[in-house]
Amino acid sequence: MKNKSQKERLEELSNALFGSPEDLSLEHALETLKLAEISPEELCDRTYNELLLKARAYRTRQQEVPPRLKKALEDLRPATAPARSQEELDRSASATVSRVIDAVRGFKLPSSSPSFALSTSYRNKKSEKSPKDQRTIDRLEKELLHDLGEEEKDDQD
């Protein structure tokens, strides 16, 4: 392997036999990792932790964390990582409620079912609920009622 042409020949041969790296899909990559007995979750968690240390070192030196490193920390952040701010906690709670609502929407009620109203007993409770929570609940309730109304209309048509 002394000259460039031999390296190029090896690259061509490899791409022809095993496919070009540009054609590598995520599914394909995951299959390769599985064959090599590498856990994608452990790999990502480990890398995330290393990157956290790296970002901390930048901050300790009072240097700005490179934008690419910041983006990677966002992309690799485990779903189980604790929220870093109240805003993130609110966003995460809202996303969770939205997922539940979406799952409920997936169910089709039989057309013969009685009409129903949402209970307001929890909605009007004042304890442990911020105005922002209340707005989120109101918005989601409105969306749900609207969707149910639309579905009812469709069923009648």
Add this chain to the structure above:
Amino acid sequence: MGRYIGRDDREVANSLADMNDKELLLKLTALAVRVLAEFGLFGPEAVMPGIGFSAEDFAVRVFSQYLDGKIKVKSLSYFYKAIRNDVIDKSRLLAHTNTEYMPSNVEHDDADGEPTENLAEFPDKKPLIDHTLCVQSLSDRVRACVANDPKLKEYVEAVLDLGLCKPAEIADALGVPVDEIYVRIRRLERHLIKGGLKAVPHEE
């Protein structure tokens, strides 16, 4: 690594910049696994000659340097090429070291004071990649692997004997749909990663 990747420092990594970093990390690691396997270094214990990094460790380091902005690349192909060249060069360096480097434990046992290596204490005596025969070695191992599998054999012959390299061209030559070629590519890669292209029994 930086030696190859750093060549195009001025180029902006457009396609990679748009990719989710989790996806990039997983793809990079998969490519590192593939490169090592091409040189017959496969399985959970496989490490890069000379530096002892597994494919996983190596990919994480490359990824980390990429994020720091120390290396700038434009495509996965470039990463792939750089990883392969690094494996070749590390192996060459190690081969060179093994014959010319004088470690502190050398013994001077002749009258002229010429050093003699104390091989038992030499740092790394793992088998080296035969870098002069990489292409031939890969071709031979692939041929041996597919000898009992007509469909893979047909595919490998199209690449090695007819010199075809694009899946669409190979599909045309063999008269099969291009999807079938991708299936064979995946299957051949499974052999590579799992068994280092040892000859395998026919699966169909």
